[in-house]
Amino acid sequence: MAPSKSTSLDALRDLLRGAGLRCTGPRVAVLQHFQTRRGPLSHGELVEALADREFDAATLYRNLIDLEGAGLVNRVNVGDNVWRFELRDQDTETQSEHPHFVCVECGEITCLDQVRVKLTPAPGSLKSVVNRVSEILLKGQCMRCA
Amino acid sequence: MAPSKSTSLDALRDLLRGAGLRCTGPRVAVLQHFQTRRGPLSHGELVEALADREFDAATLYRNLIDLEGAGLVNRVNVGDNVWRFELRDQDTETQSEHPHFVCVECGEITCLDQVRVKLTPAPGSLKSVVNRVSEILLKGQCMRCA
DNA sequence: CGCCCACATGCAAACGTATTGCAAGAAGAT
DNA sequence: ATCTTCTTGCAATACGTTTGCATGTGGGCG
Numbered sequence: 001m002a003p004s005k006s007t008s009l010d011a012l013r014d015l016l017r018g019a020g021l022r023c024t025g026p027r028v029a030v031l032q033h034f035q036t037r038r039g040p041l042s043h044g045e046l047v048e049a050l051a052d053r054e055f056d057a058a059t060l061y062r063n064l065i066d067l068e069g070a071g072l073v074n075r076v077n078v079g080d081n082v083w084r085f086e087l088r089d090q091d092t093e094t095q096s097e098h099p100h101f102v103c104v105e106c107g108e109i110t111c112l113d114q115v116r117v118k119l120t121p122a123p124g125s126l127k128s129v130v131n132r133v134s135e136i137l138l139k140g141q142c143m144r145c146a
Numbered sequence: 147m148a149p150s151k152s153t154s155l156d157a158l159r160d161l162l163r164g165a166g167l168r169c170t171g172p173r174v175a176v177l178q179h180f181q182t183r184r185g186p187l188s189h190g191e192l193v194e195a196l197a198d199r200e201f202d203a204a205t206l207y208r209n210l211i212d213l214e215g216a217g218l219v220n221r222v223n224v225g226d227n228v229w230r231f232e233l234r235d236q237d238t239e240t241q242s243e244h245p246h247f248v249c250v251e252c253g254e255i256t257c258l259d260q261v262r263v264k265l266t267p268a269p270g271s272l273k274s275v276v277n278r279v280s281e282i283l284l285k286g287q288c289m290r291c292a
Numbered sequence: 293c294g295c296c297c298a299c300a301t302g303c304a305a306a307c308g309t310a311t312t313g314c315a316a317g318a319a320g321a322t
Numbered sequence: 323a324t325c326t327t328c329t330t331g332c333a334a335t336a337c338g339t340t341t342g343c344a345t346g347t348g349g350g351c352g
Contacts, residue, residue: 077223077225077226077227079223080223081223081227081228081229082227083227101275101276101279104280104281110275110276112267112275112276114267115265115266115267116265116266116267117263117264117265117266118263118264118265118266119261119262119263119264119284120261120262120263120264121258121260121261128289129247129256129258129288129289130247130256130258130284130286130288130289131286131287131288131289131291131292132286132287132292133247133284133285133286134250134285134286134287135250135284135285135286136282136283136284136285137225137282137283137284137285138265138276138279138281138282138283139279139280139281139282139283140276140277140278140279140280140281141277141278141280142275142276142277143274143275143276143277145277146277146278
């Protein structure tokens, strides 16, 4: 019968502790805000969104970095030279195989699970410089922004 | 019998004038430097590379912007929040944008001119979200960092 | 060939985001 | 309850990007 609020709060608590981070006010607030938000969030947007809580901007910045280091959020760059962060899906363990598509307009990130990318190098071009490709990023315009 | 130096200089002159830009010392120097360089170049790197010419940094910055507006260079973003510019291939009319490879260790950026990327979408996956792919970014580990 | 004007340069400064130093404060293990 | 270590708050710095403005210059035109 526990209210959902405290339930999710406990979940966040476990999430933080499990990641080796202390459970503090700012961090819980950040995670909570991420849960209500779809899509990447910049540091500035986060500061403004939590302005009423009056957390220090540097604290929130470091929180984002820490959460990224703990694997709870991803840091993405949609091409406007501003770091953005998004809650990382905890369910999917391996996400390395499929390419990601980033819309340069709305910044939405799409996992192209079904898309296969085939690289056909000319002799001596790819092999000479590239050892291993770990991530494939496609940038462009999504249908909605077209 | 004209020396190749003056020949290419004339070519650059025509390139600039043809693009509607005045032929000035800084602009010629920028284009010349791009010709000797493989891969994208940041503003800071360009300033340092042409330090002996003692051009103003703001001038070089505006040159990059102007050259981009004239279609002579492309502006790319490899994910480190720094704008980079590369000479645009004038021969290929259809945007044959080559993919870029970024080493996640040393940060070196490589133009994979010869690499062709073929996307084979499963039915209804790519078309539904992606309208147009404008940039392809491959991240991984380069040979030297392996 | 020289004039003239729009465009380009140089210099300085503003700006926004990213990043760090340090002392005070809080979390959580014992 | 205490103590250690991590975190916060505040300030200041670093860095790339961008702009204002006065001066200088390319190149078209007479």
